[in-house]
Amino acid sequence: AQSVTQPDIHITVSEGASLELRCNYSYGATPYLFWYVQSPGQGLQLLLKYFSGDTLVQGIKGFEAEFKRSQSSFNLRKPSVHWSDAAEYFCAVGAPSASKIIFGSGTRLSIRP
Amino acid sequence: EAQVTQNPRYLITVTGKKLTVTCSQNMNHEYMSWYRQDPGLGLRQIYYSMNVEVTDKGDVPEGYKVSRKEKRNFPLILESPSPNQTSLYFCASRGPNNYGYTFGSGTRLTVV
Numbered sequence: 001a002q003s004v005t006q007p008d009i010h011i012t013v014s015e016g017a018s019l020e021l022r023c024n025y026s027y028g029a030t031p032y033l034f035w036y037v038q039s040p041g042q043g044l045q046l047l048l049k050y051f052s053g054d055t056l057v058q059g060i061k062g063f064e065a066e067f068k069r070s071q072s073s074f075n076l077r078k079p080s081v082h083w084s085d086a087a088e089y090f091c092a093v094g095a096p097s098a099s100k101i102i103f104g105s106g107t108r109l110s111i112r113p
Numbered sequence: 114e115a116q117v118t119q120n121p122r123y124l125i126t127v128t129g130k131k132l133t134v135t136c137s138q139n140m141n142h143e144y145m146s147w148y149r150q151d152p153g154l155g156l157r158q159i160y161y162s163m164n165v166e167v168t169d170k171g172d173v174p175e176g177y178k179v180s181r182k183e184k185r186n187f188p189l190i191l192e193s194p195s196p197n198q199t200s201l202y203f204c205a206s207r208g209p210n211n212y213g214y215t216f217g218s219g220t221r222l223t224v225v
Contacts, residue, residue, distance in 0.1 A: 044216040105155040
């Protein structure tokens with residue numbers, strides 16, 4: 001079955017600390033992988049995407065993610081978080097011809113001053 | 114500016130009163146989709162459309178209808194809303210090859 005698992009429902013980190021949000025997927029075809037961010041009351045904004053090539057991808061707002069095929073993972077990282085990073089983060093998987101992308105249930109990030 | 118526009122942003126209605134949530138995109142995308150977002154469940158696809166006059170069910174289509182008479186618009190119709198359709202709804206579109214979706218700002222619907 002196709003699915004995306006984000007094992008952490010809620011994470012709190014201190015401002016300036018590093019961040020890693022976990023994402024594991026199950027997908028039959030070669031996956032396209034995405035991370036989206038949703039700020040309170042807002043829609044979803046694409047942070048970064050992976051299709052092929054270099055397994056470390058850079059995104060907006062200083063985020064990066066690493067695709068590890070052997071672990072079926074696509075974890076999101078940021079070296080130093082800012083208070084404005086507080087939001088909900090969604091990992092998603094799809095394929096070129098797929099009729100949809102499948103979302104994880106999200107990880108809510110809180111920032112401790 | 115490339116965008117997906119949904120209206121209204123907020124809507125409170127009563128059970129059984131038909132409503133339509135509009136969605137429009139200005140990127141000439143062929144593919145459009147509706148999702149609902151519920152706490153702990155992430156986003157689940159309701160309906161999608163691969164092109165004009167081509168629509169299909171997603172994972173949770175019950176109680177919803179859609180139409181795609183022109184490329185830019187993809188309205189979501191609730192013929193007889195029920196309280197379990199209280200949710201946050203997102204419209205999205207994408208270009209070819211699934212290179213990421215562009216989402217609207219969402220419509221928060223409450224059915225009482």
